[in-house]
Amino acid sequence: MSDIAALPDLLERCRKICAQHGDRPDALIEILHAVQAEYGYLNDDALKGIAHALNISRAEIYGVVTFYHDFRREPPPAHVVKLCRAEACQAVGSEDLAQHAEARLLGHPSIGLEAVYCLGNCALGPAALVDGELKARLTPAAFDTLVEALEAKA
Ligand code: FES
Incomplete structure (x- = not known):
């Protein structure tokens, strides 16, 4: 798992993950799982990168992230x-x-x-x-x- 805070290319990596899912907004949950699997959690920059790649609002993504218990907004505990x-x-x-x-x-x-x-x-x-x-x-x-x-x- 990479340190999300120390990752200068987070936005680019989010764009690549979105592209792997066809940049489809209906694949948002799979994309969020993929980003979280790589970095451990979903920070504001990750949500911004995904929103930009999918051309949807951060509010839409935030709604999904906060609805599902499996998504983390903070680094996971040890x-x-x-x-x-x-x-x-x-x-x-x-x-x-x-x-x-x-x-x-x-x-x-x-x-x-x-x-x-x-x-x-x-x-x-x-x-x-x-x-x-x-x-x-x-x-x-x-x-x-x-x-x-x-x-x-x-
Ligand atoms: S109810 Fe606890 S393991 Fe099944």
């Missing part, structure tokens, strides 16, 4: 914990775990906490993805241990 909040995990304590996790991660900008709805690991809930690695039967104590391991990596 680590991401995706905690399952769906029914099977709720039945075994994921809501209490989520409250614990939110409190534990207060003041930790390097560790992001996101809700997801079923990771396909329902029999072993509460389940989570920690930097893409599936974790099962999480307890508050096990969550704290995971956070300590992430902090040690930072």
